Amino acid sequence: MADAIEESSGQNSTEKNSKKRKRDGKTETIVQDEDKSVKEKKKKKKTSSEDTAVDLSTNERPKEVRNSVLVDSPSSADISAFLKKHAITVTLPPGVSDISPVIAFGHLDVPQDLKKALDGFNEPTPIQACTWPHALQGRDVVGIAETGSGKTLAFGIPALARLVSGQSSQTSGVSILVVAPTRELAIQTHETLSDLGKPFGIASVAIFGGVPKDGQIQMLQRAGVSQNGRGKKSKGEAVTRIVVGTPGRILDLMQEGVCDLSGVDYLVLDEADRMLDKGFENDIRQIIQQTKPLQERQTMMFSATWPEAVRRLASIFQRNPVRATVGSDDLTANSRVEQSVEVLDDGRRKDTRLVSHLNALSHKKKGGDTRVLVFALYKKEASRVESMLRSLGYTVGALHGDMTQNARMDALEKFKNGTTGLLVATDVAARGLDIPDVVAVINYTFPLTIEDYIxxxxxxGRGGKTGKSITFFTGDDHERALAGEFARVLREGGFEYEGLKKFPMTIKKKEHSVYGAFYRDDIPAPKGPTKIKFS
Structure with a gap:
C-alpha cells in the first residue's frame, strides 16, 4: 500500500499542494486540497518511469521503490478531509515528496492473500494510512499514535510485502526483527505476523524471558538462525524469516551465538518510548549493531510519544525517516474512552466500589462476551483482589510478575477468548496488548506515572469501539503528586475532575527514569555518531 513517488516535480509540487509550518524546529507538511484539479491532471500525465524516479542526492534506497503503489488514488479533497479529521501531521525529510495516504483498502497494492488479513476492518487506521505508503517505498518511518491504533499491522503489512515481493536483500534466513518491551506484546506480535505469513510459507519465532532458553534455541537452530548450526526444513514446512522478541532475551541468545541477526534488513522497534525509558537503550544499541548496516536496512520505530530519548535513537539508527504523527507527539488519552474518577477518602472502600461497578457494568460472574480489566499497582495487591473476587463467585484471572510465564500466557488467553471475563493485572498488561471487547478498565490503584494511566x-476503546475507564483515587503520597497531571488529562478529554481539586494541581517537572530531574528535552538530537580521532 504505497503511493507513487513524484520526485520529478520536486519541492515545487509539494509547495503548491501543501501548507508548511514550523514546529520543534522542523518543517511539517499538511496536505491541503488546493489546486486539486492541477494535481489530479499531473497524476494522469505521469509515466511509470516518472512515478518511480528517485533523487539519488538523498542517498535513498532506489532498489526498494515500488511501481504503481496505489490503485485508484484518492482525490485531494478526500485526502485533505481524512488528514484534518484525524489530526495527522507528516514530517518529510529534505528531497522527499508527499505521498497520498491509503484511506481505503482498495488503494492498497499488496498481494491479495496479504489483503485477506484486513478482512473485517472497515478502513485503515490513521497510523496505517499515513505510514504504509512510505514503508512500502522502502523508507525509514517513525509512527506516533495513541494506544490501540493498529500499529502492529502498520509495520506488519509492509514487512510481509517486502518478503513476498522479493524486495528484501536477504533471500534466506531471518530478515525481519521486531523488538518489543514485554513478553506478552512480543507473543501477540509474533502471532499476528505468523498469521500474515502463513499463506506464503513464512514463519516467525518468538524469543522472550521468563521461560527456559532450550526450546527457543531449538526453534532458532531449526530455522537456521543460529551461527552454530543450520537446521533442516521438512517438506511443506514454513521458512522462518521473522524473529520477534524482548531486548534482554534477544541479546542473551545473540551473545551465545544462537541468534544470528546479520541478515536483518527490516528492523522494527515497537513501543520505543517504553523500552528507552525502562533502561533498554544499551541492549537495543547492541542488537541493532548486529543487523545489516544503516544503508542496507529499513528501520521502523513506533511509539505513543516522541520524547527526546527516542529522537536521539532515531537520529542514529534511522536514515532520513518520514515521521507520521496522529494527534500529538505528546501522549494523549484515547478519545473513544469515557473517563471517570472516584475520589475515596478511605481506601478500604475500594472492594465494595469495585463490586458495585462490576454490577453496574452488568458483568457476568462466569465470563461471557464482555471483558473487564482491573489494574492494581503491586503484585500482592493483584493477588489479593483476585482472591476476593473469586470468593464472591467471579470467574477471574490474574496477570502479574510473580506468575510463571506459562501461567501468564494461560490467563491472558482465557481472558481473550472469554473463558474468563475478568482479569486483575499489574502494569505488565498496560501496554500494547490487543484484547477484544474490553468494555471497561477499572484502576483499582492509580499507577506510578500518568503515562501508565493513559x-x-x-x-x-480499541479498534474504533468505545470504552469506559473508572479510576479510584485516594490521594496517597504518589497519587497526590500526580493529581495535577491527572486533572489535566481529564480536562483535555472534557471529563469531570471536581473531586481532584482538593489536591495540589501542580504539574510535576518532566523527568526521565535514567537522567532524573536533570533530564532535558530541549537539547537538539545529534545528526549521527561522532567519530573521535586520536593522534
Whole structure:
C-alpha cells in the first residue's frame, strides 16, 4: 500500500499542494486540497518511469521503490478531509515528496492473500494510512499514535510485502526483527505476523524471558538462525524469516551465538518510548549493531510519544525517516474512552466500589462476551483482589510478575477468548496488548506515572469501539503528586475532575527514569555518531 513517488516535480509540487509550518524546529507538511484539479491532471500525465524516479542526492534506497503503489488514488479533497479529521501531521525529510495516504483498502497494492488479513476492518487506521505508503517505498518511518491504533499491522503489512515481493536483500534466513518491551506484546506480535505469513510459507519465532532458553534455541537452530548450526526444513514446512522478541532475551541468545541477526534488513522497534525509558537503550544499541548496516536496512520505530530519548535513537539508527504523527507527539488519552474518577477518602472502600461497578457494568460472574480489566499497582495487591473476587463467585484471572510465564500466557488467553471475563493485572498488561471487547478498565490503584494511566485505559476503546475507564483515587503520597497531571488529562478529554481539586494541581517537572530531574528535552538530537580521532 504505497503511493507513487513524484520526485520529478520536486519541492515545487509539494509547495503548491501543501501548507508548511514550523514546529520543534522542523518543517511539517499538511496536505491541503488546493489546486486539486492541477494535481489530479499531473497524476494522469505521469509515466511509470516518472512515478518511480528517485533523487539519488538523498542517498535513498532506489532498489526498494515500488511501481504503481496505489490503485485508484484518492482525490485531494478526500485526502485533505481524512488528514484534518484525524489530526495527522507528516514530517518529510529534505528531497522527499508527499505521498497520498491509503484511506481505503482498495488503494492498497499488496498481494491479495496479504489483503485477506484486513478482512473485517472497515478502513485503515490513521497510523496505517499515513505510514504504509512510505514503508512500502522502502523508507525509514517513525509512527506516533495513541494506544490501540493498529500499529502492529502498520509495520506488519509492509514487512510481509517486502518478503513476498522479493524486495528484501536477504533471500534466506531471518530478515525481519521486531523488538518489543514485554513478553506478552512480543507473543501477540509474533502471532499476528505468523498469521500474515502463513499463506506464503513464512514463519516467525518468538524469543522472550521468563521461560527456559532450550526450546527457543531449538526453534532458532531449526530455522537456521543460529551461527552454530543450520537446521533442516521438512517438506511443506514454513521458512522462518521473522524473529520477534524482548531486548534482554534477544541479546542473551545473540551473545551465545544462537541468534544470528546479520541478515536483518527490516528492523522494527515497537513501543520505543517504553523500552528507552525502562533502561533498554544499551541492549537495543547492541542488537541493532548486529543487523545489516544503516544503508542496507529499513528501520521502523513506533511509539505513543516522541520524547527526546527516542529522537536521539532515531537520529542514529534511522536514515532520513518520514515521521507520521496522529494527534500529538505528546501522549494523549484515547478519545473513544469515557473517563471517570472516584475520589475515596478511605481506601478500604475500594472492594465494595469495585463490586458495585462490576454490577453496574452488568458483568457476568462466569465470563461471557464482555471483558473487564482491573489494574492494581503491586503484585500482592493483584493477588489479593483476585482472591476476593473469586470468593464472591467471579470467574477471574490474574496477570502479574510473580506468575510463571506459562501461567501468564494461560490467563491472558482465557481472558481473550472469554473463558474468563475478568482479569486483575499489574502494569505488565498496560501496554500494547490487543484484547477484544474490553468494555471497561477499572484502576483499582492509580499507577506510578500518568503515562501508565493513559496506556492502561488504552486497553479499552480499541479498534474504533468505545470504552469506559473508572479510576479510584485516594490521594496517597504518589497519587497526590500526580493529581495535577491527572486533572489535566481529564480536562483535555472534557471529563469531570471536581473531586481532584482538593489536591495540589501542580504539574510535576518532566523527568526521565535514567537522567532524573536533570533530564532535558530541549537539547537538539545529534545528526549521527561522532567519530573521535586520536593522534
Amino acid at each position: 496506556h492502561r485505559i488504552g486497553r479499552t
